[in-house]
Amino acid sequence: MKNNNDFVVTPYEVQGKVDYNKLMERFGTEPIDQALLERIRKHTGDLHFMLRRGTFFTHRDMNFILDEWEKGNKYYLYTGRGPSEDIHLGHLVPWIFTKWLQDKFKVKFIFQLTDDEKFLIEEKLSKEETYSFAIENACDVIALGFDHKNTEIIIDTDNAQTFYNIALPVAKKITYSTVKASFGFDNSINIGSVFYTSIQAVPAVLESVRQGKNIPCLIPHAIDQDPHFRLARDVLPRLGYYKPASIQCSFLPALGGPEGKMSASDPTQTVYVTDDPKTVEMKIKKHAFSGGQVSVAEHRKKGGDPDIDVSFQWLKILFEPDDKKIKTIEEDYRNGDMLTGELKAILIEKINTFLESHRSKREKARDQLDNYLVKD
């Protein structure tokens, strides 16, 4: 961790307890306020619980997206993922929200699988491995139910002819100094990783390139990716494109507690979509950080703290969309009527119900890959 900072957030490192208000200030993003929520609701009819509860809490240029929308200029959605062996629940947060946006606005969605980046950053992974992860991760995306007529999944290494050519003018306008500062690299970084951010910028202009005119792009994503898109926003207007807009969420906390983001590589800190019901039960019971008291008696007396309880946070962020139900759980836990074990049981059941359905959908998704994957 850097000396003068209490926490660090880059696409390649999250350390410390993230203060999201400070992070907004540091990154220069705007808070999602009531006025913006109402403006979104005007078009969507209702608000997704991730908006209502502030999981998506900050943005860049959402008002531009809505201005254009109100003029009849459709935007398109773009998000992505550095493929990993297993998708964990934290990855699903922005994807589920993106699906809601696609359903409400009926817009095109581009999902980028950055197997090149993953290969470059992870010393031990081969290209073949990161490519096979990309295929597996694509199944998870498809399983969430995106409309295949309006959705493209792009694996970088399958689209290098298109991507490299669009990335070149972007790369020409980004200096090593800028990348070093934005991502916290030192000079031992490999030159592929240095170049990579220009590849991540490509989907933000891909529709504009294809259609030969400027199309607004909205990127829902977890806030650690902001440095990539901040660079893209700086460079793309100098190439004649719109700045991509973004709507950004906080991280699903790791099982062990709210320090850092959930790592895909530590199985005790995360639940994978491939975890079977027993594993899920064991992980939540054993590892989910509790806001409860040391004994039942004391818990009944003093109550628990849902604000630091990971099981409650997971329900709030991902698994209990019903505001009344989440409020009841929160109150019951806070006043001691609900024990940690009971709270965990609710979460375990929610996760296992979701995952049973998800796994079945992701196996069916395997046969639908050709409907989604784009290749040069």
Added chain:
Amino acid sequence: MKNNNDFVVTPYEVQGKVDYNKLMERFGTEPIDQALLERIRKHTGDLHFMLRRGTFFTHRDMNFILDEWEKGNKYYLYTGRGPSEDIHLGHLVPWIFTKWLQDKFKVKFIFQLTDDEKFLIEEKLSKEETYSFAIENACDVIALGFDHKNTEIIIDTDNAQTFYNIALPVAKKITYSTVKASFGFDNSINIGSVFYTSIQAVPAVLESVRQGKNIPCLIPHAIDQDPHFRLARDVLPRLGYYKPASIQCSFLPALGGPEGKMSASDPTQTVYVTDDPKTVEMKIKKHAFSGGQVSVAEHRKKGGDPDIDVSFQWLKILFEPDDKKIKTIEEDYRNGDMLTGELKAILIEKINTFLESHRSKREKARDQLDNYLVKD
């Protein structure tokens, strides 16, 4: 120019009077000695005048290439060019030599046109411009008579799917520190240029990738490109490939004299393949640095110095293959029998004869592009 060096040679900068012996030492290349010349002659029957006269003066692993050849393992040739608006005579030196090697060994030849690099390095050039230069330069290569059945011309941006994918593992093994030191970059360099050297490495393994087994690669090139291939030689064996071998030439001196290499951007220092006879005559008469004396009388008395006379050097390096003739010219000039004007007249005639034929061939080459160009 750097403080402690009397000269600088990188792919992106040549400054000062190059001491080729020092440069060999600095780069760590081997001199081409009599034993190696004889070994080459054993296979070629004779020696190209660029070898006999030491224009190709240094190498890496030529003996490996010949060892493999003698075991029946064919090598292939690779060289290339950062496309520029006009090809000048200096560019032709390694190409003409490569043609000789192809004729003698009947081997495959890959010519890379690095329009991506040129676009990234030259602030003012657009991608469309560097691409159109690449097409024009391809005509010059074809005009030299390379066998189209054994020659591929590869424009980088037409082959990004192949090139980016092969470059990724190379890029993963090269740090920014290394590139910074090798090319003399500072941190204001754009990230595309940082990545680029991994693209220049690709043709050195392309045949091995295609054939699924290691094929030796020999790269004839001007010595300023050595830093690219030095990096490639460091990295490629760690990916299971052979180190590419190289055979390297000095620069054709600029018209103004032997400081630096001929720049494609200063028309008074160079002769372009598109220069008409009058322009050639004017340039040589007006700008070619003379080793002669200040007056005819003094020249007759003291003689000229062919070692510093640019016209003589051009004849020796490029335009007078006949050893007897070049020796006669050298002696006549040195002892004062030949005046600078007479020497220049010989060169002007040689250049114009060559260029008349070259221009006619390069126009015909336009219709043959499809026989040479490779695309993803």
